[in-house]
Every structure is written in C-alpha cells, then in structure tokens.
Amino acid sequence: MSYASVYQRSIEDPEGFWRDQATELDWFRQPTDIVGQDDQGLYRWFRDGELNMSHLALDYHVNQGRGDQAAIIHDSPVTDTQQRYTYRELRDAVATCAGALRELGVTKGDRVVIYMPMIPEALISMLACARLGAIHAVVFGGFAPHELAVRIDDAKPKVLLTASCGMEFAKVIAYKPLVDEAIRQAQHKPEAVVVKARPQADAELQAGRDHDWDRLMAGASPADAVPVEATHPLYILHTSGTTGKPKGVMRDTGGYAVALNFSLGAIYDLHPGEVFWTASDVGWVVGHSYIVYGPLVRGLTSVVYEGKPVKTPDAGAFWRVISEHRVKTFFTAPTAFRAVKKEDPEARHMADYDLSCLKTLFLAGERLDPPTYDWLKRIGDGRPVIDHWWQTETGWPIASNPMGLEPHPEKPGSATFPSPGYQVEILDPMGEPLGRGEQGHIAIRLPLPPGCLPTLWNDDARFRSSYLERFPGYYDTSDGGYIDEDGYLFVMGRMDDVINVAGHRLSTGEMEEIIGGHDAVAECAVVGIADEMKGEMPFGFVVLKDGAELDHATLEQDLVEMVRRNIGAFACLRQVAIVQKLPKTRSGKILRKSIRQLSTESDVPVPSTIDDPSSLDEIRGAMEEHGMGRHGG
Ligand code: COA
Ligand code: AMP
Numbered sequence: 001m002s003y004a005s006v007y008q009r010s011i012e013d014p015e016g017f018w019r020d021q022a023t024e025l026d027w028f029r030q031p032t033d034i035v036g037q038d039d040q041g042l043y044r045w046f047r048d049g050e051l052n053m054s055h056l057a058l059d060y061h062v063n064q065g066r067g068d069q070a071a072i073i074h075d076s077p078v079t080d081t082q083q084r085y086t087y088r089e090l091r092d093a094v095a096t097c098a099g100a101l102r103e104l105g106v107t108k109g110d111r112v113v114i115y116m117p118m119i120p121e122a123l124i125s126m127l128a129c130a131r132l133g134a135i136h137a138v139v140f141g142g143f144a145p146h147e148l149a150v151r152i153d154d155a156k157p158k159v160l161l162t163a164s165c166g167m168e169f170a171k172v173i174a175y176k177p178l179v180d181e182a183i184r185q186a187q188h189k190p191e192a193v194v195v196k197a198r199p200q201a202d203a204e205l206q207a208g209r210d211h212d213w214d215r216l217m218a219g220a221s222p223a224d225a226v227p228v229e230a231t232h233p234l235y236i237l238h239t240s241g242t243t244g245k246p247k248g249v250m251r252d253t254g255g256y257a258v259a260l261n262f263s264l265g266a267i268y269d270l271h272p273g274e275v276f277w278t279a280s281d282v283g284w285v286v287g288h289s290y291i292v293y294g295p296l297v298r299g300l301t302s303v304v305y306e307g308k309p310v311k312t313p314d315a316g317a318f319w320r321v322i323s324e325h326r327v328k329t330f331f332t333a334p335t336a337f338r339a340v341k342k343e344d345p346e347a348r349h350m351a352d353y354d355l356s357c358l359k360t361l362f363l364a365g366e367r368l369d370p371p372t373y374d375w376l377k378r379i380g381d382g383r384p385v386i387d388h389w390w391q392t393e394t395g396w397p398i399a400s401n402p403m404g405l406e407p408h409p410e411k412p413g414s415a416t417f418p419s420p421g422y423q424v425e426i427l428d429p430m431g432e433p434l435g436r437g438e439q440g441h442i443a444i445r446l447p448l449p450p451g452c453l454p455t456l457w458n459d460d461a462r463f464r465s466s467y468l469e470r471f472p473g474y475y476d477t478s479d480g481g482y483i484d485e486d487g488y489l490f491v492m493g494r495m496d497d498v499i500n501v502a503g504h505r506l507s508t509g510e511m512e513e514i515i516g517g518h519d520a521v522a523e524c525a526v527v528g529i530a531d532e533m534k535g536e537m538p539f540g541f542v543v544l545k546d547g548a549e550l551d552h553a554t555l556e557q558d559l560v561e562m563v564r565r566n567i568g569a570f571a572c573l574r575q576v577a578i579v580q581k582l583p584k585t586r587s588g589k590i591l592r593k594s595i596r597q598l599s600t601e602s603d604v605p606v607p608s609t610i611d612d613p614s615s616l617d618e619i620r621g622a623m624e625e626h627g628m629g630r631h632g633g
Contacts, residue, residue, distance in 0.1 A: 010420035010421045018035070049230035104211075106129075115179060167200065231253070249456065270300055276301070285390075290302075417488065501537060502535065
C-alpha cells in the first residue's frame with residue numbers, strides 16, 4: 001500500500017484507521033470507543049479497551065507457538081558474557097518477578113522506580129510492573145543521586161529495583177551507594193529496595209528495607225497478567241524541560257501498544273521472528289519503545305547491548321554484534337557512529353564480519369548531520385540510512401522514511417515524511433501556517449496519534465502550558481524546521497533551552513540553576529555549543545559577584561564538579577568562561593539565541609532589543625579564546 005494513501009486515511013479517518021490497527025493485538029476487551037476527550041478535555045485512545053502489556057509481549061507469543069524463539073539476547077562485552085531468553089523463559093522470569101513484587105505489596109497503580117544498567121533484569125523489572133498494572137519510572141543509570149531523588153519524589157514508588165553496579169568501559173560504577181544517597185535526599189522513602197547482585201561489585205543491604213534479587217525471586221510464586229484499561233499508565237519517564245524540574249511524561253497502555261506494533265511494521269519493516277537491535281539504554285524512551293516493548297509486542301528478537309560503540313573492545317563492536325546475532329535492522333544515535341568514524345574512518349572493521357543480514361540503519365536522538373549520513377552511505381553498501389525524528393513525549397517516530405510502506409528517495413538532513421497519524425505543520429511565532437521552504441515552529445495538530453503522551457504525571461496544568469497553550473489546537477514540539485517543496489521535513493533543532501549532548505536530552509536551565517548556586521556566581525547562562533562528536537556540548541558563561549575572589553581554573557573545576565554531582569557525568573559541562581556582562585535585552589532577558597548563534601555563525605545580527613552590544617563581543621572573544629569550532633553539519 002502506498003504511503004500517501006495510508007497517511008491520508010490516518011488523517012481523514014483516524015478512528016477507522018486506528019480501530020483497524022487495534023485489531024492486530026490480543027486485547028482482553030476490544031475497544032469500541034476509539035478516541036475522545038476526557039473530562040479535562042485531553043484526548044484519550046481506546047478508553048473502553050482492556051489489555052495487559054506483559055501479556056501482549058510474552059504470553060501471547062508463547063500461546064501462539066513462539067515460546068522457543070529468542071525474545072532477548074543480552075550481549076555484554078564489558079562483562080564478556082552473553083545470555084539468551086526465549087519467550088517462554090522471559091515470560092517465566094517476568095511472572096516470577098511480578099510475583100515477588102506482589103509479595104512486597106505492589107499492586108495495580110503503585111509506582112516502582114527502576115535504576116539499572118543494561119542487563120536482562122532491567123527488562124524483566126519493567127515487564128513485571130506491566131504485568132501487575134504497576135507503573136514504572138525507569139531512571140537512566142548515568143544520573144547522579146540528586147536526579148534520582150527528584151524522580152523518586154515525583155513518582156513516589158513503593159519499591160525501587162536496582163543492581164549492585166553498572167559498567168562504563170572497564171570502570172565499575174557501584175549503584176547501591178548512589179541509591180542509598182538518593183533515598184537519603186528524597187522526601188519520599190520507598191518501602192523496599194531490591195538489588196540484583198553482579199559479580200563485579202558487592203552491595204551492602206540494609207536490614208528491613210533491602211532485598212537480594214536472586215533470593216527474593218527464588219522464593220516467589222509467579223503472577224498472572226492483570227487486565228488494565230487501555231488508558232492505564234504503563235510508565236512515567238522523566239525528561240528534561242526548561243527548568244530544574246523534569247517533566248514526567250506519562251504513557252498509557254493501549255495506545256502505546258497499538259502505535260508500537262504499527263510503527264514496527266510501517267516504519268521499521270520488521271516482522272515476527274526477525275532480529276532488531278537498538279543500541280541505546282532502557283533509561284531513555286528509545287529503549288522503552290524499541291529495546292523492550294515494541295520488539296516484544298511485535299514478536300521480534302531484541303538485542304540488549306551492554307557496551308559502547310568503541311573501545312569495547314574496538315570500533316568494530318557494532319559490526320560484530322550485528323553479524324553475530326544476525327540483526328536485520330539496526331538503530332542508534334548519530335553520535336555513536338561519529339565515535340566509530342573517528343576511530344575507524346575507513347570502516348576497516350566491517351571487513352571482519354558477515355553483514356549480509358543487515359538491511360537498514362535507523363538513526364535518531366538528534367539530527368543526522370549530513371557528513372555522518374554521507375559516511376554511512378559510503379560504507380553502507382547501498383543500504384538505506386534513515387534519519388527519523390521523535391521525542392520522549394511522542395514515544396514513536398513523528399517523521400521517518402516509512403520503510404514498511406513505501407521507501408522514498410533519501411534526502412540528507414531530512415527526516416522524510418510525517419508518520420501516519422501525525423499532522424505536522426510549520427507555524428510562525430503567531431501560530432500562522434508557513435509555506436513550503438519557510439522555517440518555523442514544528443507543531444502537530446491535535447489529537448496526537450495513539451502512543452503519544454496523554455498528559456504529564458499528576459500535572460495536567462504543566463502539560464497544557466508546556467505543549468498546548470502556545471498554539472491552540474496543536475501540540476508544540478519545541479523543535480524548529482521546515483518542509484521543502486517535495487514535502488520532506490527538515491528538523492533543525494530545539495527552539496527552547498533543551499540541548500542534546502551525545503543523544504542525551506539535557507536542560508540548560510537546570511544547569512544554570514546548579515551553577516547559580518555557587519557562592520561566587522552572580523548570574524550565568526548555559527548554552528549548547530556545536531561539537532563535532534557529541535552534536536552539542538554545554539558551555540557556561542558566568543558573571544561573578546562583586547568582590548568574589550576566585551581564579552578561573554578553580555571556579556571552572558567547582559562548577560564542572562557541581563554539574564557532575566547533581567546531574568551526572570554525561571551532562572558533559574567541561575568549560576566555563578567568566579565575563580563581565582551577559583548579553584541581555586533592555587528588559588533583562590538573557591539573549592541565549594544570540595549566544596548560541598555565535599558558536600555556529602560568523603555573522604550574528606545584533607538584536608535591536610539588546611541593552612549593551614559590547615556584551616556580545618565579549619562572548620565572541622570568550623568563545624575564540626576557548627577554541628570553539630563549528631559543527632560539521
Ligand atoms: N552510567 C554512568 N556513567 C555514565 C553512563 C552511565 N550509564 N553513561 C555515560 N556516563 C558517563 C561516562 O562514563 C563519562 O564519564 P567521565 O566523564 O567520567 O569519563 C561521561 O558520562 C560522558 O559519557 P558519554 O557522553 O557517554 O561520552 P563517552 O566519551 O564516554 O562516549 C559515545 C561517547 C558517543 C560513545 C557515547 O556517548 C554513546 O554511546 N552515545 C550514544 C548515546 C545514545 O545511545 N543515546 C540514546 C539516544 S537514541
Ligand atoms: P528525546 O526526548 O530525548 O528523545 O529528545 C528529543 C529531541 O531530540 C527532539 O525534540 C529533537 O530536538 C531531537 N531529535 C531527536 N531525533 C531527531 C532527529 N532525527 N532529527 C532532529 N532532531 C532530533
């Protein structure tokens with residue numbers, strides 16, 4: 001079927017379109033109410049349907065005779081181990097884990113925080129929550145205790161699941177002390193903590209609160225999948241907003257299951273029994289959707305990789321895993337390939353592996369910059385290289401080349417066409433639609449398709465103010481871009497204070513709050529500066545308090561350490577400049593956009609609203625002094 005006809009139907013007859021998609025799944029009760037507004041006026045999908053995500057992801061496939069197929073393959077070069085779970089084995093492990101959680105008092109609607117590295121137990125934990133109708137909040141293992149504490153206080157979990165350690169290359173990161181510190185900082189205290197002991201690190205257990213994973217599982221009896229309403233929250237996933245308080249994106253169950261199953265066919269062209277590898281982390285939305293729930297609902301084999309693109313042990317790591325597990329479709333972030341390209345520019349490692357299984361490469365998390373696209377095309381033996389655009393909020397791609405419907409000619413720098421269900425428009429600041437080729441705010445007409453966030457956890461008001469109020473009738477993506485003459489969408493970057501560092505979404509506002517907490521700092525601005533490897537890197541400009549006596553090196557070291565300690569090392573604030581004045585408007589608003597532009601453009605216009613034009617020159621001078629270059633894109 002052509003993309004155009006599928007897309008058109010999804011827009012003209014969304015109810016009929018998504019009703020048909022819903023019939024692909026094994027509901028406990030098929031929905032008849034396809035889409036409508038709740039008493040808050042928010043759109044909800046499949047309100048009278050009942051299902052269970054763990055049933056769809058596991059029991060259903062076992063019942064269909066797929067029990068002996070590999071559900072997940074854990075490949076861990078950092079621990080030199082591999083482990084396979086068939087659908088039957090995974091179902092049993094998940095049922096046991098659900099039973100153990102139930103014995104700890106977890107029931108439908110309770111929250112469970114999961115802070116784990118990329119091990120099978122992370123997926124088992126998520127699916128076990130889903131089995132009980134408990135709502136998980138997975139926290140990326142790179143987050144520091146403070147961030148974990150913030151998420152604990154927002155989700156208020158009954159139980160927290162963790163492991164004794166994660167591995168960063170050869171470095172062992174002990175998790176338990178981080179968890180203990182986070183619980184100490186949090187107002188809310190989970191009743192129980194369950195720790196999967198790994199051989200690389202011991203964990204001290206606190207009597208009365210902490211449990212050893214293996215011992216707990218050994219004594220648990222399996223739990224069946226609990227039917228939940230389609231609108232029941234499956235998870236909360238916190239993501240960076242413009243302030244220090246992350247947004248708790250809430251995901252429902254029914255819409256998400258339907259959307260994931262649809263996207264795996266229409267976009268990724270994947271079918272039951274095939275092998276999909278998404279090299280990301282379960283702590284991010286990409287991991288939730290395309291390491292865990294999507295592949296399993298679809299009956300695929302999902303590769304779970306605990307390693308890096310390079311140095312585990314070399315830049316051939318991706319090719320090894322693809323070849324060894326016969327991966328058909330591979331998905332990662334452009335930054336990961338930039339790391340490979342840096343170490344192996346001619347991709348010599350590829351010759352060591354049989355890559356005949358690999359059909360398509362998908363990239364997301366940040367824009368696929370044309371130089372990286374060109375490199376992938378050059379080394380890729382004619383394979384499609386697909387840039388696709390999405391956000392934690394949407395849960396699945398807003399735009400992509402629909403490989404399962406009708407592949408289109410690729411255009412470097414473009415995410416191709418809107419996915420079925422997404423009515424994407426480019427608006428000017430007043431909300432007026434712009435023409436082809438004109439750059440503006442990318443907005444999506446309501447209702448958003450199934451799978452996208454219905455609201456924020458316990459915060460409808462913030463959901464409205466963050467996404468719905470700026471352009472009435474639309475969801476504001478906060479990304480900017482344009483649609484060209486051929487209808488291709490180009491996503492050029494965020495219009496707000498969110499930056500993207502090595503595929504990780506971070507808030508500059510949050511970093512400013514942290515830096516502003518330093519005794520010597522009067523005010524500061526953090527902006528994303530173009531970086532050849534990581535896409536963007538945060539850079540801080542700081543004005544000192546009068547009389548503050550601190551040399552630059554000490555201040556920089558303090559601030560770098562504060563950001564590492566509060567957010568995590570992956571935030572990558574490495575450089576800070578001291579300036580006399582920040583560029584501001586006459587009403588006192590910091591001109592962040594102008595600062596950002598200075599890192600990528602040689603001819604930055606002086607805004608007419610600027611208070612003191614010389615402040616921009618000072619920023620330019622500081623950038624030159626720190627040797628900031630331009631990004632290759
Ligand atoms: N746990 C603990 N620490 C972590 C971590 C984790 N899960 N992930 C990153 N860090 C730490 C690193 O150890 C490093 O610490 P250091 O400053 O003490 O050395 C720091 O955070 C920066 O890490 P990172 O940004 O990952 O840089 P890197 O140079 O180690 O690796 C890449 C660069 C490109 C290989 C890596 O960033 C990568 O694989 N990125 C892909 C990201 C991705 O998949 N995103 C998902 C979007 S789809
Ligand atoms: P996250 O919520 O962490 O997935 O980050 C979402 C943000 O990453 C988007 O709002 C974009 O700014 C950026 N992003 C992700 N994928 C792409 C892409 N393919 N092209 C351009 N930007 C992207």
